[in-house]
Amino acid sequence: MRMAELSAESGVPVATVKYYLREGLLPPGERTSPNQARYSAAHVQRLRLIKALTDVGGLPLASVGAVLAAIDGDETPHRTMGLVQQELAGPAPEVSAEAAQWASGLLEDLMRRNGWKRYPAENRTVANLVAALATAKELGQEKLTDRLEEYLELALRVAELDIEVVDGLTSVDRIIEAGVIATVLGDRIFAGLRHLAQEKVSRQALGGRPPG
Amino acid sequence: MRMAELSAESGVPVATVKYYLREGLLPPGERTSPNQARYSAAHVQRLRLIKALTDVGGLPLASVGAVLAAIDGDETPHRTMGLVQQELAGPAPEVSAEAAQWASGLLEDLMRRNGWKRYPAENRTVANLVAALATAKELGQEKLTDRLEEYLELALRVAELDIEVVDGLTSVDRIIEAGVIATVLGDRIFAGLRHLAQEKVSRQALGGRPPG
Numbered sequence: 001m002r003m004a005e006l007s008a009e010s011g012v013p014v015a016t017v018k019y020y021l022r023e024g025l026l027p028p029g030e031r032t033s034p035n036q037a038r039y040s041a042a043h044v045q046r047l048r049l050i051k052a053l054t055d056v057g058g059l060p061l062a063s064v065g066a067v068l069a070a071i072d073g074d075e076t077p078h079r080t081m082g083l084v085q086q087e088l089a090g091p092a093p094e095v096s097a098e099a100a101q102w103a104s105g106l107l108e109d110l111m112r113r114n115g116w117k118r119y120p121a122e123n124r125t126v127a128n129l130v131a132a133l134a135t136a137k138e139l140g141q142e143k144l145t146d147r148l149e150e151y152l153e154l155a156l157r158v159a160e161l162d163i164e165v166v167d168g169l170t171s172v173d174r175i176i177e178a179g180v181i182a183t184v185l186g187d188r189i190f191a192g193l194r195h196l197a198q199e200k201v202s203r204q205a206l207g208g209r210p211p212g
Numbered sequence: 213m214r215m216a217e218l219s220a221e222s223g224v225p226v227a228t229v230k231y232y233l234r235e236g237l238l239p240p241g242e243r244t245s246p247n248q249a250r251y252s253a254a255h256v257q258r259l260r261l262i263k264a265l266t267d268v269g270g271l272p273l274a275s276v277g278a279v280l281a282a283i284d285g286d287e288t289p290h291r292t293m294g295l296v297q298q299e300l301a302g303p304a305p306e307v308s309a310e311a312a313q314w315a316s317g318l319l320e321d322l323m324r325r326n327g328w329k330r331y332p333a334e335n336r337t338v339a340n341l342v343a344a345l346a347t348a349k350e351l352g353q354e355k356l357t358d359r360l361e362e363y364l365e366l367a368l369r370v371a372e373l374d375i376e377v378v379d380g381l382t383s384v385d386r387i388i389e390a391g392v393i394a395t396v397l398g399d400r401i402f403a404g405l406r407h408l409a410q411e412k413v414s415r416q417a418l419g420g421r422p423p424g
Contacts, residue, residue: 011308045351052347055305058270079413085407092375093267096223117411125411129404132397135264139257141393145401147377151370151404158366159409167357179351183410189357190406191399192220192341193364195297197371198395200328200339 003029006039010047015045022085025050025065049177057184063087071176085125092127099134102142106133110148128141162186215241218251222259229259236276237262250400261389269396275299283388293391301336304343311346314354318345322360374398 006029007027009013020026046068053059053067070083079080095103104121109132111118119126136144166179217239218241219226232294238258241249258280265271265279282295307315316333319342323330346358378391 001231011306027333029249048347048351051305052351055239056344056347057364081414085411089407092295093263094223116408117274119408121228125407126403129401129408132268132400132404135260135268136393136397137261139264141390141394143248143381144377144390145319147373148401150373151369151402152409154370154373155402155405156409156413158363159413161403162361162410163364163413169355177351178356182346182356183407185348185356186404187403188300188344189341190343190367191361191403192301192337194366194370194374194399194402195301195395195406196328196331196341198374199294199297199366199370201368201375203380 001039001044003039006047009044010202011052012047020050021048023061023065025061025068036164042058049181052184056188057088057123059087059184063090067180069178077179080176084180084183086123088130088187089124089211092124092131093135095131095134096138099137100130102137103130103133105147108146110152112198113149114152158190214248215251218259219254220394222263222356224263226375232262233261235277236340237273237280250251258337261393264393264396269300270301277303279392282399283392287329289387289391292388293395296392298336300399301340304336304339307343307346311349312342313350315342315345318357318360322364324359326364333380370402 001009003014003017007017008142010017014022017026021028026043029039029043031037042182050064050068053064053077059067066087067084070080070087073080074081107126121127121130133135135143136142144154162182166182213221215226215229218231222229224232229238233240238255241251241255243249262276262280265276266273271279271321278299279296282292282299285292287295319338320330333339333342345357348354378387378394381387381390
């Protein structure tokens, strides 16, 4: 297909497609004349993936490039997912040293009690988790972290379901791309379901409570 | 305390504090001379909250203003949380009409089967959920949505825990602010725990699998 059709099929404007080509996020089409190239279904899929990573995942383009390189690389699915997670997490927000130390201790105790391996603090998932817990502490809301053990148990059940879903797909190629998509969309979908559920539960528990 | 101390206590630079004062996100201090004002612990707490909403929650300043207005308003905790959820969700990304229709049907069936109330499509939580499901469909990964029922069940358990945690706090004032903080931090904390759990589970399930 030509550029115009590629744009229509993927829902990505022509100028943006050209930008992705220049940035190397999209591989070049097959040149048919000095000014024209032919694109394939693989190009459409790649554009849709870039759109999902930016629009749904909220990733900056530099991270999109790193994720695509990981998908195209020759790491195992497990390691590819790990790289993608680090890009998704992004740099952690700044918190005070005191709160960060409290939060690191909380997380380390939780991991040890549950027999999980220790993750290095520079792991971005850990750094963001520590920053979020530290923020609760800075806001004087450390009671919000009292039931972390139960959240970990539920997070483990969600993760088991995640891996079952991805692992149930047949080809390895699909597994890597599906794993990436599942990670990006999975957080949004679960957060959405949780918010609807919060609305439902809080209507019953707090709905009748008077304004503060 | 004076401006310099307010900045040091909250970790927010003086220029940013002044900007928040001009934008009305932070109430003015008590004027002590034409060029000076005195700030209280409530100002420190408000600045920390703004920092959490922007840095951890990723909210744009306009949404921060809406969230703070909701906290300061006289709605019930249930309705305040609803307003905050809408701001957190933000506008939904664009998807094709065909995929959106498929995703809406999927979500409506899920809600009906489980006896949940129907939410209007303009609810931003619903709109974002539909967009995420539709994106899976556009990427040819609709199998990723096969186990939505089980995710809903787990999301309900997480939400029950959320409401229990917030409801366990004593004063109503704390409940509203804690509810907001729990919603903002809760998504990040759960996503972080889920990613660590995915890493753990996938190491066992997929770790030995060869590169694609």
